[in-house]
Amino acid sequence: MRELELPVAVEVWVPCHITCFFEVREHENPIETGSRGAGLNLDLGVKTKVRVEESSKLEVVGGIEVSRDAVKRILEGLGLAVKVEVHHDTSLPLGVGFGVSGAMSLGASLALSVALNSMTIHQAGAVAHITEVEHMTGLGDVIAQVHGGVEVRVREGAPGVGVVDWIPHPDDLEVVAVALRSMTTKEMIEDRREVIDREGRRALINVLSRPTLEVLMSSAREFAEAVGFIDLELKRVVNRCVELGALGASVKKGVLYAVGRGKAVGDVYNYLKEQFKDKQVVKCGVSRGGPRVSPASSLEGS
Template sequence: MSEGKAWVPTNVTGFFEVILREDPIKTGSKGVGLNLSKGVYVKVEVERADKISVNSNGVSKELLRGFLERRGLCYHVDVDFDYELPPGFGFGVSGAESLGSLLALGDALSLKVDKEKLARLAHINEVKNRSGLGDVISQIEGGGIIRVKEGAPGFGLTESFSIDSKKDLYVTTLSEISTSSILEDKMKVREINKSAEPKLSKMREEPNLNNFFDLSKKFTMETKLGPEKVVEIIKEVNEEGSKATMVQLGASVISMGKPGLLKKYGDVKKVNVSEVGAKII
């Protein structure tokens, strides 16, 4: 038996434009994201076996099975996730699961596959499941990421912007939103793209945290993606003189302000922006 471990930051998208194509490599989103210091730890244990079996959950199970099949590797694989932020609330956890489980599996098997290639497979898996479009390309880098061209790592293009990693931010989660249910709604996607498109150049002109919050809040209000409670919290934070926005795509809020107000609505976690991206640990 041998094991491999990885860590992947969670990714908060503020606003995004959806670009769907037949080729998953060329499918993705443009937009802006912050990689957070709270992420997903993945532990993979492998043991030689007569046939492939993968004991995992969510989007990683078939991903790892396919990876082993294509390489003719027969192993029993156990995957264990430790979530610092929960799945389903908009933190790009499915992307972290996909990327982290491939990195940890590669580590457990001592494979010489480069990180970008694994990230490409993770992106394709996200697109196939409609569980994410732009998280993985952001999560391999860390920091604040503007996705200026859609697609998998190696096809899509990003620009990073600097954020003080000591700056405290606060997140609170209210309820889950299924990413695929939104991405498969053509009318909704049209509204999303109409709102996002002009904001990308505005973000590139002034790539900083304040602008991230201002543009993302505008996007949230214009697209009406936010449940009532999310909108209520954002407005209350604004009334206190601070900034907040919805975590796309989940019923969650990220705020620059003091945690007090958010506490009224549920559990609050302090986070920072992670300068580092996905890594084997």
């Protein structure tokens, strides 16, 4: 193992991610397991700070279970006994459908990797992906978040194993989203596996045959209706978003989201704020380029 100057702290930002539709693809090896589908990377994300200090034993504190486990996996692989503190900072909720657990797992893994000068982004992403698959907290968020943009997962698996393509989008594209309710990934998949796989595959074929935002969003909506994310009440809301000028709107797990440009985005935002007075409504851009590593200088004194 290379020599380390401890303590060292690194901060990484990872975009949040809304899956538009997906198909579960299981294999024996978690590095090959994942989902095919498509989704939106948001310019709202999770900041993860990792601080590594000397210790007589391997110790990981802070974070959430999946981010601590990603860190442990890396340290065990390197045979490194250090103390690692993990701290996450985000304005979006866990367990609703924003890919927050993936962002936390990837953030912790990548920040630690940068602190130790040890891995490429695919390698750090693979650790985060495997940890997510083993905990059943996510199947495709990590590889999507590594790639950024409006992504299409054409082959499942961890970063470096799966294949991600992109749908071109104008730079001024915006997303409005409402956190409606919590639902675990496990619960979502167990209850609806057959229809998810059938409808996810159909939606992917649609989007690859005409890769535009409009087709993405209409496919996302058909998926959500078939899978049962959109009930009659939400159907009315989704329709109204489109009437107000959104390019499309749909629901994934506990997130209702719409995409659009210009004035329409503000109108949709105001409408949703009014409809869901007690819920968190956000408006943001699409993030390209995956995770960002903060300059070390910003962590001085940490």
